[in-house]
Amino acid sequence: MPTSCERPSRDRKGAVLSLILSLALWPQSPKVEYEDITVSSGLGRFQHSAGDPLKPYLPETTGSGVALFDYDNDGWLDIYLVNAKGPAALFRNNKDGTFTDVTAKAGVENNRWGTGVCVGDFNNDGWEDLYVTNLGPNRLYRNDGNGAFTDVAEKAGVAATTWSTGCAFGDYNRDGLLDLYVAGYVDFDWRHPPPAGETSGGPAPAAPRASAEGGGRMGAAYDPNAPFCTFLGLRVACGPRGLKGAPDFLFRNNGDATFADVTRAAGVADSQGYYGFSVAWVDLDDDGWLDIVVANDSKPNYVYHNRRNGTFEEIGTLTGLATNAEGREQAYMGMAVGDYNHDGRNDFFFTTFSGDSYTLHRNNGNLDFTEVTEAAGLGAVTIPFLGWGTEFLDYDNDGWLDLVAANGHTYPQIDRLRTTTSYQQRTLLFRNLQNGRFADVGGSLGPGLTKPKSSRGAAVGDLFNDGDLDIVLNNLDSPPTLLRNHGGNRAGHWIGLRLIGDPSQKTPRDAIGTVVFCSASGFRQRGEVASGRSYLSQSDLRIHFGLGAAERVDKLEILWPNGSRETLTLPAVDRFLTLVQGKGLVSTEPRP
Amino acid sequence: MRPLRCGPGVLLWFCLVSFGQEPYRQALQQAEELRARGDLEGVVRVLLPWVEKDPNKAEAQQALGLAYFQRNDFVGAIRHLSIAWKLEPAHRQTVESLAMAYYFSNRSAEALPLLRQAVAKNPGDTYLGYALAMTYVYTHDWDAARRMLAQLFDVPPESPEALVLASDFLAREKFTAEAEKLLLQALQKRPDLPDIHYRLALIALTNGAQPEAVAQLKKQVAAHPAHPMAWHYLGYIYTRQGKLEEAIRCLQRSIWLNLRSTESYILIAEAYTQQGKHVEAEQALQRALELAPQSYEAHFLLARIYHKTNRPELAKKEMAIADKLRASEPRP
Numbered sequence: 001m002p003t004s005c006e007r008p009s010r011d012r013k014g015a016v017l018s019l020i021l022s023l024a025l026w027p028q029s030p031k032v033e034y035e036d037i038t039v040s041s042g043l044g045r046f047q048h049s050a051g052d053p054l055k056p057y058l059p060e061t062t063g064s065g066v067a068l069f070d071y072d073n074d075g076w077l078d079i080y081l082v083n084a085k086g087p088a089a090l091f092r093n094n095k096d097g098t099f100t101d102v103t104a105k106a107g108v109e110n111n112r113w114g115t116g117v118c119v120g121d122f123n124n125d126g127w128e129d130l131y132v133t134n135l136g137p138n139r140l141y142r143n144d145g146n147g148a149f150t151d152v153a154e155k156a157g158v159a160a161t162t163w164s165t166g167c168a169f170g171d172y173n174r175d176g177l178l179d180l181y182v183a184g185y186v187d188f189d190w191r192h193p194p195p196a197g198e199t200s201g202g203p204a205p206a207a208p209r210a211s212a213e214g215g216g217r218m219g220a221a222y223d224p225n226a227p228f229c230t231f232l233g234l235r236v237a238c239g240p241r242g243l244k245g246a247p248d249f250l251f252r253n254n255g256d257a258t259f260a261d262v263t264r265a266a267g268v269a270d271s272q273g274y275y276g277f278s279v280a281w282v283d284l285d286d287d288g289w290l291d292i293v294v295a296n297d298s299k300p301n302y303v304y305h306n307r308r309n310g311t312f313e314e315i316g317t318l319t320g321l322a323t324n325a326e327g328r329e330q331a332y333m334g335m336a337v338g339d340y341n342h343d344g345r346n347d348f349f350f351t352t353f354s355g356d357s358y359t360l361h362r363n364n365g366n367l368d369f370t371e372v373t374e375a376a377g378l379g380a381v382t383i384p385f386l387g388w389g390t391e392f393l394d395y396d397n398d399g400w401l402d403l404v405a406a407n408g409h410t411y412p413q414i415d416r417l418r419t420t421t422s423y424q425q426r427t428l429l430f431r432n433l434q435n436g437r438f439a440d441v442g443g444s445l446g447p448g449l450t451k452p453k454s455s456r457g458a459a460v461g462d463l464f465n466d467g468d469l470d471i472v473l474n475n476l477d478s479p480p481t482l483l484r485n486h487g488g489n490r491a492g493h494w495i496g497l498r499l500i501g502d503p504s505q506k507t508p509r510d511a512i513g514t515v516v517f518c519s520a521s522g523f524r525q526r527g528e529v530a531s532g533r534s535y536l537s538q539s540d541l542r543i544h545f546g547l548g549a550a551e552r553v554d555k556l557e558i559l560w561p562n563g564s565r566e567t568l569t570l571p572a573v574d575r576f577l578t579l580v581q582g583k584g585l586v587s588t589e590p591r592p
Numbered sequence: 593m594r595p596l597r598c599g600p601g602v603l604l605w606f607c608l609v610s611f612g613q614e615p616y617r618q619a620l621q622q623a624e625e626l627r628a629r630g631d632l633e634g635v636v637r638v639l640l641p642w643v644e645k646d647p648n649k650a651e652a653q654q655a656l657g658l659a660y661f662q663r664n665d666f667v668g669a670i671r672h673l674s675i676a677w678k679l680e681p682a683h684r685q686t687v688e689s690l691a692m693a694y695y696f697s698n699r700s701a702e703a704l705p706l707l708r709q710a711v712a713k714n715p716g717d718t719y720l721g722y723a724l725a726m727t728y729v730y731t732h733d734w735d736a737a738r739r740m741l742a743q744l745f746d747v748p749p750e751s752p753e754a755l756v757l758a759s760d761f762l763a764r765e766k767f768t769a770e771a772e773k774l775l776l777q778a779l780q781k782r783p784d785l786p787d788i789h790y791r792l793a794l795i796a797l798t799n800g801a802q803p804e805a806v807a808q809l810k811k812q813v814a815a816h817p818a819h820p821m822a823w824h825y826l827g828y829i830y831t832r833q834g835k836l837e838e839a840i841r842c843l844q845r846s847i848w849l850n851l852r853s854t855e856s857y858i859l860i861a862e863a864y865t866q867q868g869k870h871v872e873a874e875q876a877l878q879r880a881l882e883l884a885p886q887s888y889e890a891h892f893l894l895a896r897i898y899h900k901t902n903r904p905e906l907a908k909k910e911m912a913i914a915d916k917l918r919a920s921e922p923r924p
Binding site for chain 2: 317
């Protein structure tokens with residue numbers, strides 16, 4: 001029983017029950033369906049591989065990310081899938097619902113134990129570059145503009161050699177050059193690993209015992225005095241708790257294709273050795289300077305407030321964004337950033353371990369957040385799930401940000417216990433009810449979302465340029481999942497914005513960090529050009545606004561990273577628009 | 593019996609054996625003295641060479657195993673005690689220590705037969721009895737767990753009290769479905785059992801079933817309005833749900849019933865904070881800190897209020913206190 005001053009453990013609830021409820025309660029949702037087109041699209045040829053299926057070591061459990069970006073500047077999103085033990089893959093969009101594997105030609109196999117990926121045009125040459133994190137040296141794949149990439153990480157000074165996870169590009173010093181933040185997870189050495197969990201071909205497992213460290217809300221802690229690590233009595237991979245954390249890095253772009261490691265000087269040195277996963281550059285207080293949020297596994301999140309002088313102050317716990325409402329850390333995995341309640345400020349959603357709810361933090365302004373998970377209806381329903389990639393997305397184009405979360409338990413052995421969680425889990429999709437609450441509607445949007453998977457990375461974007469948002473999941477030890485949105489573009493009007501910044505005005509060319517407010521239908525939405533976020537993944541750099549029934553946009557306000565502002569009116573909706581800093585609208589493309 | 597023929601050869605052999613035994617006996621004696629002084633490292637240092645030379649030295653294996661056990665090194669304890677047990681299966685202290693070493697190592701299947709054996713020989717030993725009861729829980733033998741717990745708490749094993757008792761232990765170990773079943777059985781046997789709806793509510797809350805938890809808590813306070821913790825948890829749920837007026841009403845009742853309820857003061861402060869009533873929140877937290885100056889939650893929330901009300905220096909100072917308290921909390 002919980003003692004009087006403890007928060008009662010938010011333990012498991014029936015995943016099956018929640019699915020049934022979601023099916024029963026939301027038949028009236030707009031007719032949008034997500035179809036799994038992995039095989040027909042050609043993406044099914046990719047196979048993620050992460051070692052022993054019983055996952056005796058931590059790196060085998062954490063999976064890899066996915067990036068949606070336009071590497072060849074043809075206006076269509078391509079897909080990059082990171083791999084752990086096998087080669088990564090780049091799929092070029094054929095513009096007909098299929099993709100072609102161009103990895104070899106592009107030279108982006110990685111062939112290291114890959115974890116995360118983020119996208120940014122670090123050299124402002126108009127071609128998006130790729131940063132890939134690894135357990136081991138990272139890659140900075142410079143896009144050569146001819147379909148090929150060159151790894152320049154060593155030369156650029158951004159290789160790092162530890163276990164890096166999430167990453168994100170952002171211009172924190174407003175010099176028009178993208179800087180790079182890289183999160184570090186665990187100081188892990190394959191030659192001297194902690195004790196192995198259960199291995200394939202190993203001895204028969206012992207009878208499970210259901211008493212767990214941390215109440216089962218976090219992974220198995222490493223104890224140097226124990227022969228192996230346990231979770232609910234199961235012998236499993238050790239960590240991250242008890243293991244030494246790997247450092248985070250902030251690399252300042254020197255503007256000459258090299259970066260300087262300014263981690264310590266900038267005051268973001270991960271002094272506590274926390275286990276970093278996801279990274280977001282985001283202007284928390286809307287002062288025009290990018291701050292940093294790092295989601296840490298089993299530890300409080302870092303919130304680094306930009307002091308506008310090249311340094312940051314860590315203020316996580318004070319803001320209410322580092323922990324849950326009671327000041328208790330959770331196993332934070334993925335991070336979504338978006339203005340779900342139309343108050344003009346960025347709110348945060350974090351995925352966490354099973355036995356604990358994911359958390360929604362409402363931005364009150366003035367660097368202050370309130371955890372509103374239960375009030376938003378996101379508490380009990382998420383407790384059985386162990387979440388990773390997550391994004392805010394307006395899947396039904398009603399003008400309100402919904403939420404997607406990719407899930408799957410860390411331990412395959414969990415299926416041996418009589419619990420309501422499971423190793424493979426369905427993808428959660430929450431519809432924004434436009435009143436501060438969300439409802440789980442994943443069960444009513446087609447089998448693509450309900451099929452259980454071991455998902456990790458997740459990215460969102462309009463892969464088919466048809467006006468609604470698709471989802472790609474990178475699944476552990478499996479092919480990925482490509483979920484195509486059918487009907488989103490009929491459920492509501494929309495616009496897609498491609499922004500081009502002017503480096504001569506100290507704005508990155510790909511406009512990362514730009515904030516756009518779209519006023520239509522009597523309310524004002526916020527969108528951003530953002531690198532990283534989710535979990536080890538990169539979503540579409542274009543900004544998508546659902547407009548509901550609105551057939552026109554009243555006003556578009558653009559806040560460029562250099563502090564300049566532009567206000568535009570748009571000629572039409574249901575199309576992609578390209579906006580160039582200082583030049584306004586340069587092209588409109590109705591949907592095909 | 594034939595008289596022993598003590599020729600010179602036999603005498604020489606006897607002397608050699610005695611001479612060889614003497615240092616071993618001395619080592620055991622020395623180890624015992626070291627153990628009595630608390631020098632467990634010394635015990636290991638003295639005895640390890642003897643078992644490395646001859647693993648069949650049961651007394652040395654037993655003493656070594658005990659030393660490791662007392663150092664909380666259960667791997668080492670099992671290593672030596674399991675050999676000692678094979679050599680002397682009936683040795684009481686070996687059986688007990690090995691059972692407990694397995695118990696503390698989460699190796700329930702191996703602990704169970706040894707604990708049964710140990711408890712059978714020492715039925716009055718509550719230390720072993722508790723371990724056996726919990727091992728029954730871990731091996732999902734609910735009936736045996738209930739009987740053992742009833743014995744430990746001096747209640748009849750088939751009584752509703754025994755069912756409630758077993759339910760509490762099962763709930764603590766997250767077997768909430770089974771815990772709930774036992775409570776419902778107890779409720780059938782005696783509908784007026786005190787705190788039964790409160791317990792059902794906490795299980796529902798653990799399972800994330802807030803509507804069920806609220807329903808049970810309402811039943812509890814209807815039957816027993818002077819139940820401060822039932823009001824507290826109602827306040828907790830309403831605070832989380834953003835129903836702040838209801839939350840404050842419940843938490844005030846909890847405080848009226850227990851003026852020393854630190855946790856209710858903290859929670860009501862949180863509800864006030866969400867309402868933007870920072871003065872009231874601060875006052876509630878000051879009261880909480882009078883009652884529990886080392887409360888992490890109270891310092892944390894106070895720091896957050898200072899932050900919200902733009903008092904940055906106070907906020908940092910208060911959060912530093914909170915962080916220090918958090919760091920000193922025992923690890924989960």
